[in-house]
Amino acid sequence: MAASLVRKSLLPVVAVAATAFALTGCTSPSGASSGSGNVKGSTVTIYGADTGTEATELEASWATWAKQEGITIKYTGDKNFTANIATKIQGNALPDIAMFPQPGLLSSAVATGKVAQVDSATESSVKKNFSTDWIGYVTVNGKMYGTPLDASVKGFVWYSPSQFSQWGVQVPKTYADLLSLTQTIEQKTGKPPWCAGFNSGDASGWPGADQLAEMVLADAGASTYDGWVKGTVKFTDPKIDDAFTQLGKILKDPKYVNAGFGAVPSINSTAFGDVAIPLANGTCAMTNQATFLEASFSTTKTASGAVPKVGPNGDIWAFPLPGPSAGQSAVTGGGDFAAAFNSNAATQKVMEYLSSADWANSLITVKNASFISANKGVDSSKETDPLLKSAIETLQNSSTTFRFGADDAMPNVVETAFWTGMVDWVNGTSQADVEKQIQASWPSK
Amino acid sequence: MATIASPSATTARRHRSEGGTLRRTRIRLSSPWATLAAIVLAVLWTIPSFGLLVSSFRPPDAITTSGWWTAFANPQFTLANYVNTLKFTDTLTVWQSFVNSLTITIPATLFPITLALMAAYAFAWIDFRGKDLLFICVFAMQVVPLQMALVPLLRLYSNGLNLFGVQVFPGLNLNSLSSSFAEVWISHTIFALPLAVFILHNSVSAIPRDVIEAAKVDGAGHGHTFLRLVLPLAMPAIASFAIFQFLWVWNDLLVATIFAPGSNAPITKLLTDLSGTYGQQWYLLSAGTFLAIIVPLVVFFALQRFFVRGLLAGATKG
Numbered sequence: 001m002a003a004s005l006v007r008k009s010l011l012p013v014v015a016v017a018a019t020a021f022a023l024t025g026c027t028s029p030s031g032a033s034s035g036s037g038n039v040k041g042s043t044v045t046i047y048g049a050d051t052g053t054e055a056t057e058l059e060a061s062w063a064t065w066a067k068q069e070g071i072t073i074k075y076t077g078d079k080n081f082t083a084n085i086a087t088k089i090q091g092n093a094l095p096d097i098a099m100f101p102q103p104g105l106l107s108s109a110v111a112t113g114k115v116a117q118v119d120s121a122t123e124s125s126v127k128k129n130f131s132t133d134w135i136g137y138v139t140v141n142g143k144m145y146g147t148p149l150d151a152s153v154k155g156f157v158w159y160s161p162s163q164f165s166q167w168g169v170q171v172p173k174t175y176a177d178l179l180s181l182t183q184t185i186e187q188k189t190g191k192p193p194w195c196a197g198f199n200s201g202d203a204s205g206w207p208g209a210d211q212l213a214e215m216v217l218a219d220a221g222a223s224t225y226d227g228w229v230k231g232t233v234k235f236t237d238p239k240i241d242d243a244f245t246q247l248g249k250i251l252k253d254p255k256y257v258n259a260g261f262g263a264v265p266s267i268n269s270t271a272f273g274d275v276a277i278p279l280a281n282g283t284c285a286m287t288n289q290a291t292f293l294e295a296s297f298s299t300t301k302t303a304s305g306a307v308p309k310v311g312p313n314g315d316i317w318a319f320p321l322p323g324p325s326a327g328q329s330a331v332t333g334g335g336d337f338a339a340a341f342n343s344n345a346a347t348q349k350v351m352e353y354l355s356s357a358d359w360a361n362s363l364i365t366v367k368n369a370s371f372i373s374a375n376k377g378v379d380s381s382k383e384t385d386p387l388l389k390s391a392i393e394t395l396q397n398s399s400t401t402f403r404f405g406a407d408d409a410m411p412n413v414v415e416t417a418f419w420t421g422m423v424d425w426v427n428g429t430s431q432a433d434v435e436k437q438i439q440a441s442w443p444s445k
Numbered sequence: 446m447a448t449i450a451s452p453s454a455t456t457a458r459r460h461r462s463e464g465g466t467l468r469r470t471r472i473r474l475s476s477p478w479a480t481l482a483a484i485v486l487a488v489l490w491t492i493p494s495f496g497l498l499v500s501s502f503r504p505p506d507a508i509t510t511s512g513w514w515t516a517f518a519n520p521q522f523t524l525a526n527y528v529n530t531l532k533f534t535d536t537l538t539v540w541q542s543f544v545n546s547l548t549i550t551i552p553a554t555l556f557p558i559t560l561a562l563m564a565a566y567a568f569a570w571i572d573f574r575g576k577d578l579l580f581i582c583v584f585a586m587q588v589v590p591l592q593m594a595l596v597p598l599l600r601l602y603s604n605g606l607n608l609f610g611v612q613v614f615p616g617l618n619l620n621s622l623s624s625s626f627a628e629v630w631i632s633h634t635i636f637a638l639p640l641a642v643f644i645l646h647n648s649v650s651a652i653p654r655d656v657i658e659a660a661k662v663d664g665a666g667h668g669h670t671f672l673r674l675v676l677p678l679a680m681p682a683i684a685s686f687a688i689f690q691f692l693w694v695w696n697d698l699l700v701a702t703i704f705a706p707g708s709n710a711p712i713t714k715l716l717t718d719l720s721g722t723y724g725q726q727w728y729l730l731s732a733g734t735f736l737a738i739i740v741p742l743v744v745f746f747a748l749q750r751f752f753v754r755g756l757l758a759g760a761t762k763g
Binding site for chain 1: 505506509510535536595596600603604702708710714717719720721722723726
């Protein structure tokens with residue numbers, strides 16, 4: 001009894017001692033931080049939204065260069081980047097460089113005054129390597145605050161070339177063709193041809209917002225699109241309403257969706273990447289998703305149990321979503337932008353490298369990576385993946401109208417309302433109500 | 446041993462002496478219907494976790510295309526998800542984030558308990574002016590959501606604190622470091638203190654006054670009383686709060702992502718990363734979850750015997 005009391009009373013004493021020890025340990029002075037000038041041996045921290053495989057690929061893309069320069073680059077990926085970067089900026093706990101997934105987020109960061117302007121070397125490199133559309137995203141009030149990094153192209157219809165030839169159908173040239181193709185496949189198979197997934201946790205609904213944006217850009221043209229993004233063209237506008245109607249011809253028709261998952265509302269419960277599974281095994285004939293859907297195919301299986309091959313004659317391939325008339329080339333897409341929070345020599349050096357064609361080429365050639373870049377210095381012949389290669393060529397083609405995904409370019413509150421609105425629309429809320437509801441989220445000026 | 450039989454004998458005796466109400470309640474609660482209801486509730490409550498466990502052993506394409514209950518009609522089980530989770534790395538390996546989690550959680554459990562126990566002792570057994578007001582303030586702090594404190598705390602750590610032109614606190618200057626746990630520890634301690642002080646105060650103040658006074662008469666100072674009397678007597682409350690705090694810190698993602706540098710991220714960060722940027726590998730999450738709860742389970746079962754006792758000690762005395 002006495003022994004057990006002693007033992008019991010010793011435990012907290014040990015705890016107190018450990019606490020005291022740990023506290024002194026954590027306040028001891030840290031290693032020397034590097035000064036400016038010589039960049040060898042310095043560390044640059046990068047904070048971004050890419051995690052998992054994509055984070056490993058990013059690290060691989062700059063590894064060789066960083067080793068040569070003697071700079072240690074520490075990358076931290078955070079899925080809640082969008083929310084946490086705001087906290088970190090306000091709390092003044094800043095990384096050296098942040099990779100913003102949306103231009104809107106970058107410009108609100110610039111508005112806090114904490115983002116450093118790029119130095120002249122980076123500025124000329126960005127001007128040399130990117131088109132005016134892209135330069136515009138990193139420029140605020142005539143000053144350049146960052147560099148575009150990677151890009152993605154949205155609005156691809158994924159399909160199986162072998163199924164298409166088996167049914168004797170062709171890749172459609174116009175949106176009307178696409179609708180009649182849908183009907184043909186439905187009649188031949190007796191099953192819904194399309195699959196879609198809007199589920200993405202907190203951001204559920206964005207695939208729908210993307211598809212609506214593609215429809216607006218193709219249907220109503222670039223000037224309406226720009227006005228819509230700025231808020232001058234309302235969600236209740238007949239042109240936007242028409243885009244909803246067009247999209248609904250596929251997504252709201254119980255005969256046409258949701259292959260492999262269930263009825264129309266199952267679109268909301270399907271994780272957006274999961275559409276790759278029925279597409280790979282042949283249950284689903286078509287789905288609309290960005291280039292990055294390719295990343296999801298590596299873990300799927302075809303009907304015969306093999307990993308599907310992506311290519312024009314392979315198991316899976318994609319065509320750009322056709323517009324009202326043939327031969328149009330207007331694509332929406334996304335991208336990341338790097339901006340620095342200080343002007344240290346090493347930070348500036350990394351920024352310059354990230355804006356260079358060297359880095360872009362290194363990024364697209366990382367093994368199995370699904371990254372592409374709008375950098376004009378990218379050598380598309382180095383890209384081994386046929387789909388990404390065609391996407392790069394689309395981006396580099398000077399006749400392509402490129403617009404950033406509308407939801408990402410709109411203010412944050414509208415973006416969220418837009419996403420929720422798409423979920424409600426699938427759940428059966430009337431089109432007019434959804435439009436009103438999203439429009440109401442625009443901040444009054 | 447004869448002692449095994451004794452607790453039930455004692456309770457039976459006590460019930461007899463305490464009259465009919467308690468016995469009636471006891472009979473009602475142990476009726477077959479009540480037992481059935483309890484079992485049904487327990488089963489319903491366990492189904493989601495059980496589904497998660499079944500899912501974690503199913504192959505990826507089965508997880509993503511059909512519900513876990515279909516696994517019984519068409520059994521296909523694999524350890525691949527566990528193997529892939531253990532092999533997963535993005536910026537940290539599973540092992541590194543596991544060590545990070547322990548390094549964050551253990552001090553972040555010990556610090557608040559140590560501070561709160563001392564505060565609880567002071568509130569209960571030392572008389573000073575404004576004690577009640579101060580205690581109400583500490584108690585009221587529980588209402589403040591920690592999200593509101595993130596930005597001010599970050600500023601304090603990085604900019605320090607100046608009052609009327611005098612630098613009161615220089616800041617920790619840890620931003621340039623690629624590894625430091627100090628900010629996470631301090632933040633978790635701050636966030637835990639109000640509840641810790643409250644729970645431990647209830648337990649410490651329940652010690653009979655005679656015991657404390659007897660110690661005083663025998664010449665024990667506050668230090669002596671605290672270490673020799675209060676500490677051992679408050680052990681059940683300490684243990685039950687330790688479980689709470691350990692689980693909360695182990696499962697925390699927000700505080701750690703805000704205050705810890707990337708290389709010190711805990712296992713919860715790895716869990717969110719596991720599914721990939723585009724969520725294409727979410728089928729790994731169930732396996733990852735079961736790997737991550739091993740430590741909390743061990744802690745819970747190790748301290749479980751204190752748990753109910755400690756909770757009651759905190760609850761009945763207001």
